[in-house]
Amino acid sequence: xxxxxxxxREGGFLRFPVHDAASKPGGxxxxxxxxxxxxxxxxxTGRTGRGKVGPAGSTLLACSGGADSSALVLAMAGxxxxxxxxxxxxxxxxxxxxxxxxxxxAELAARSGLRMVEARVRVRGRGGNAEGVARRLxxxxxxxxxxxxxxxxxxxxxxxxxxxxxxxxxxxxxxxxAGLGGIAPRRRLAPGVELVRPMLGVxxxxxxxLCRARGWEWREDATNQDESRVRAKLRKRVxxxxxxxxPDAAARAARSVELMRAAARVVEARAAELLRSAAQDEExxxxxxxxxxxxxxxxxxxxxxxxxxxxxxxxxxxxxxxRGVVERAARAVRxxxxxxxxxxxxxxxxxxKSGEVIAEKVEDE
Numbered sequence: 001x002x003x004x005x006x007x008x009r010e011g012g013f014l015r016f017p018v019h020d021a022a023s024k025p026g027g028x029x030x031x032x033x034x035x036x037x038x039x040x041x042x043x044x045t046g047r048t049g050r051g052k053v054g055p056a057g058s059t060l061l062a063c064s065g066g067a068d069s070s071a072l073v074l075a076m077a078g079x080x081x082x083x084x085x086x087x088x089x090x091x092x093x094x095x096x097x098x099x100x101x102x103x104x105x106a107e108l109a110a111r112s113g114l115r116m117v118e119a120r121v122r123v124r125g126r127g128g129n130a131e132g133v134a135r136r137l138x139x140x141x142x143x144x145x146x147x148x149x150x151x152x153x154x155x156x157x158x159x160x161x162x163x164x165x166x167x168x169x170x171x172x173x174x175x176x177x178a179g180l181g182g183i184a185p186r187r188r189l190a191p192g193v194e195l196v197r198p199m200l201g202v203x204x205x206x207x208x209x210l211c212r213a214r215g216w217e218w219r220e221d222a223t224n225q226d227e228s229r230v231r232a233k234l235r236k237r238v239x240x241x242x243x244x245x246x247p248d249a250a251a252r253a254a255r256s257v258e259l260m261r262a263a264a265r266v267v268e269a270r271a272a273e274l275l276r277s278a279a280q281d282e283e284x285x286x287x288x289x290x291x292x293x294x295x296x297x298x299x300x301x302x303x304x305x306x307x308x309x310x311x312x313x314x315x316x317x318x319x320x321x322x323r324g325v326v327e328r329a330a331r332a333v334r335x336x337x338x339x340x341x342x343x344x345x346x347x348x349x350x351x352x353k354s355g356e357v358i359a360e361k362v363e364d365e
Contacts, residue, residue: 033202033210034075040198041076044186045153052080059153059196060086060117060146062138063108065101065219068157070108071207072199074214076155077112085109085116086145086154088138090123092130093221104219117145131229143190151193158183158197160250161204163257164242165234174323176299178268181261203250270296271303278308278359285360286312293357294334302330305345305359312361313347333357 042048047057061076063069063085076083087105089098102118109116119141123134142154163182170179189195199207211218227233242249274293278286286308293301306326329343329350338354344362351358 031075031210031213033071033206034078037072037075037198037202038079040201041155041196044196044198045194053082055082055150056152058082058084058149058151059155060084060142060149060151061114062086062088062142062154062156063105064088064221065104065108066157066221067208067211067218068159068162068199068204070216070218071202071210072155072157073108073112073114074210074216077114081115083114084149084151085112085114086142087116087118088141089118089120090134090138091121092123092134101219101221108216117149119145139189139195143193146193147190154189154193154195156195156197157199157207159199159202159204159207160254161235161239163200164239164250164253165231167253167257168234168238169230176267176302176323177260177264179323180257181264182257184261201251201254267299267303268307270300271307274300274304275307275311283360284312285358288357290333290353290355290357296334298327298330298334301333302326305329305333305350308359309345309348309350312359 041059045057045059047053053059057079059076059082061069061073061083063073064087073085085105085108087102089102091098093101106116121134121137121141123130123137126133145151146154167180167182170182173179183197183200185198185200186194186196208218227236239249246252274288274296275286277292278288280286293304296304302323325343325345329345329352332341332343332352340354341352343350343352347362349360349362351360
């Protein structure tokens, strides 16, 4: 731990005191990358103007201790006490490494003149994909911390290279417009709390450059070198080749992601119109004339069937309703085959008949 530090535990979280902001890494000098991060945060949160930020813009800055999240803290520190640094400790890292990460974040917060809060989550023994479970628990812990601290926003340090890796992974899985829309810059995290990602226009190299400019040595996570993970393999083997071919590949991909997200909004809007147009019988089933759906593009038909299944099943089972399942149902609606076919999407059953398409809820089995 940092000499002389005392962390008070409150309600399962650790709260750290604020140190003098005059000892910020690198001092008050303006940095172009930091300015871009702050500008993006202001756009995402609607906080216009300059200078310190009031309670309406209070933001929890998620920091693991790596270069990306350290750069986020360094960039946002100048906005004042409405910024709070948050660190989540989990048990997937060796205990000594986890303690060192936490202590590094505490030191960064102190030197940046910001308060730090901490939460712990237990991942081991929960089953499922450990990385996915850890991510879900981490976001849940950040949401709880945000509510406790009265923060309206939680900011994470996902950046342009993360975005490119995500799009490549989804491209390999055959994702559609929504999937290729990549990491969303903003979404609801919990009631009254929005998740924002102000670094999606910043590359990993730029984040590291900001840390160096401010004299900050970040922590490295050894799991990022584990090439048994698809993301790590892309990062180590594929992205360097892409950057060699096109140095601004990540920035270019970020623009493509924006276009795909806009295309996804068009598809979802049309799907919503078709969902509203469905007739509903006394049993709560949704009905369409098959010809009305058949003339729509396959991607739109898939979107409306997925939306119908989500509504009927209240979202239950949709995590298992992969793109292949939805595509098969959409193709069945649009082909010229007659008869009667049954398909399942999550907790909904879709009947494709010669003249109509019916979606109904599947009762508990």
